[in-house]
Amino acid sequence: MDLIISLVINGLATGMLIFLLASGLTLIFGLMHVLNFAHGGLFVWGAYAGVFSYAYSGSFIVGIIVAILTGLVFGFITEKLIITPVYGNLVQQILITLGFMLVLQEMIKVVFGPNVVAVKVPELLAGSWQLGDIIIIKYRIFIIFFGFIIFGLLHYMLTRTKIGLIVRAGVMNSDMVQALGINIKRIFLVVFMTGSALAALAGMLFAPYSGAIYAELGMEFAIMAFIVVVIGGMGSFQGSLFAAILVGLAGSFMAYYVPYLSLAVNMIIMVVVLIFRPQGLFTTAKG
Amino acid sequence: MNKPILLSRSNIILFIIVLALVAFPFVMDSRTLTILVTQILIFGILAMSYDILLGYTGIVSFGHAMFFGIGAYCTAIMLSDFESTIGVFIVSIIVGMLIAGILSFIVGLLTLRLKSHFFAMLTMAISGLLLVVAEKWRSVTKGNDGFTFKAPEVFKDRVIFYLVVLALLVIVFIVLKRFVSSPLGRVLIAVRENEQRTKSLGFKTLYYKVIASVVAGVIAALAGSLYAVSLRFVNTSVLTMEITLDALLMTIIGGVGTLIGPLVGSVVIESAQHYLSGLARDFPIFERWIIFFGIIYILAVIFFPKGIVGTIQTKYSQWKIKRNQLDVAPLSKSKESSK
Structure with a gap:
């Protein structure tokens, strides 16, 4: 029992981090049909910028804020420089964001150095609780709570505010929203920047969780996020939460019971979903 | 119009280039240069096969490395397990191409019915799966450490291997050129331009796309076999995304849908890689030459x-x-003035 609980906590924490990454990706795709392969690059940039300012200032909160700001700035740059010139051309979008991903990843090595950076958990969140036989690591609980708070905030924004209404309408039919006199591209910029900030935040939260960060991390997590987006259904916000938790749990249980399958399990889930239900499990948007 | 195709101007230029390439190792007696050019030619074959997908059929595959890797592993395993003779080498190439053909047929049937971005991600996932299998199946592949093997005796001479690769490249080029200018190839171009329309004209586009992916996969396996022999070593890096990205970059920078373009791209990228990483000793920034590639690549896609x-x-x-x-303008002007 204690084993299962700690595996569940592991899986939930990983799932939450992937959700932060995937939620931006899924909205960006749903709104403008842009498949952003550079999303993983923003994840590492958030991690590095946050960790370095955390080490410099000694405050974890400063690190988080810097990570979010980095995400916003990079999101703005990416949207203006990389996405805008190739609107509407799917193949070119895939190609160009992939190229930008390479640049972002190598820039990390130039700016912060190519070595693996060790990260410590902030003191307040370090250590663990012991309940009977179960050891619960505090930082994982923190990530799970943080993830749910972000989910709640985003959910509130999407369902209760005007911009959320526009975004949801845009996911369903962006041409119609444009025809009703709303500048969908400006909305898209906002969504893109938010998504990038979430990715950067996920990177920053991930750093103490794993204890070490390196430049290639972005690609690995981006692939996870893509898998989640596909499973959850592109453009479906709730779908990405369910799929992220599913992927996180599957990963943590497989890593314990069938370790040699743990790397492959997510890919297998995605292949099965794509072949039998290519629109995703929870999709609301048109296929 | 009735000019024999063999004598058209561009074919004569190509012929001269091939002659120059044949003469090259005898004129320039440099081992490193011969190896570099061999590498360029091998990646040229790979990039051409990718061009069939990206340039002619208009589909972005992120799983091209798996066919390349299958070819490389087939040749490496057969050469190390059996005698390393020319016969085994040829058989291993054929086996590699067969396996790649069958796999690309199955993968194509499963994935090509999806839209482009789903297809891209699914191919990425399948080739990722294959990479994981290769990493874990250590008894056969030796995982990431890889293994060395003996190349056939004849290929000890780098020049002979170079000439073999060059001959294969020319054959592949001619075959692919015929393929894309055949009626079948025209349908592929139609799919690239407008799939809906092609479908409504009565073509089963899935069928044509699967053929394109099988052809590309088979040729990529050939490139993989040659690559393994040229290094006399193989490890799981032949299955990684980087191989696919290399092919992608070469095709984009050289020119999609031209067949010659990927070859030019291969020359540009392989030699840049060679010389830029050489420059790294003096200028540390060149250790990160991928940045320059990324930037050039982005600019290429935009401009x-x-x-x-x-x-x-x-x-x-x-x-x-x-x-x-x-030529026409003065005539029309004179007409105007005569009015």
Whole structure:
């Protein structure tokens, strides 16, 4: 029992981090049909910028804020420089964001150095609780709570505010929203920047969780996020939460019971979903 | 119009280039240069096969490395398990191509019915799966450590291997050229231009796309076999995304949908890689030459989506039209004045 609980906590924490990454990706795709392969690059940039300012200032909160700001700035740059010139051309979008991903990843090595950076958990969140036989690591609980708070905030924004209404309408039919006199591209910029900030935040939260960060991390997590987006259904916000938790749990249980399958399990889930239900499990948007 | 195709101007130029390439190792007696050019030619074959997918059929595959890797592993395993003779080498190439063909057929049937971005991600996932299998199946592949093996005795001489690769490249080029100008190839181009329309004209586009992916996969396996022999070593890096990205970069920078373009791209990228990483000793920034690649690549996608060869072709035909217009212009003017 204690084993299962700690595996569940592991899986939930990983799932939450992937959700932060995937939620931006899924909205960006749903709104403008842009498949952003550079999303993983923003994840590492958030991690590095946050960790370095955390080490410099000694405050974890400063690190988080810097990570979010980095995400916003990079999101703005990416949207203006990389996405805008190739609107509407799917193949070119895939190609160009992939190229930008390479640049972002190598820039990390130039700016912060190519070595693996060790990260410590902030003191307040370090250590663990012991309940009977179960050891619960505090930082994982923190990530799970943080993830749910972000989910709640985003959910509130999407369902209760005007911009959320526009975004949801845009996911369903962006041409119609444009025809009703709303500048969908400006909305898209906002969504893109938010998504990038979430990715950067996920990177920053991930750093103490794993204890070490390196430049290639972005690609690995981006692939996870893509898998989640596909499973959850592109453009479906709730779908990405369910799929992220599913992927996180599957990963943590497989890593314990069938370790040699743990790397492959997510890919297998995605292949099965794509072949039998290519629109995703929870999709609301048109296929 | 009735000119024999063999004697057209571009074919004569190509012929001269091939002759120069044949003469090259005898004129320049440099081992490193021969190896570099061999590498360029091998990646040229790979990039051409990718061009069939990206340039002619208009599908972005992120799983091309798996066919390349299958070819490389087939040759490596067979050469190390059996005698390393020419016969085994040829059989291993054929086996690699067969396996790649069957796999690309199955993968194509499963994935090509999806839209482009789903297809891209699914191919990425399947080739990721294959990479994981290769990493874990250590008894056969030796995982990431890889293994060395003996190349056939004849290939000890780098020049002979170079000539074999060159001959194969020429054959592949001619075969692919015939393939894309055949009626089947025309349908592929139609799929690239407008799949819906092609479908409504009565073509089963899935069927044509699967054929394209099988052809590309088979040729990629051939490139993989040659690559393994040229290194006399193989490890799981032949299955990684980087191989796919290399092929992608070469095709984009050289020019999609031209077949010559990927070859030019291979020359540009392989030699840049060679010389830039050589420069790294003096300028540390060049250790990160991928940045320059990334930037050039982004600029190429935005400003030269047709690549080097494509841009030259467009400029050339524009110039031709302009020249013809100039010939016509005075006539029309004189007509005006006579009115």
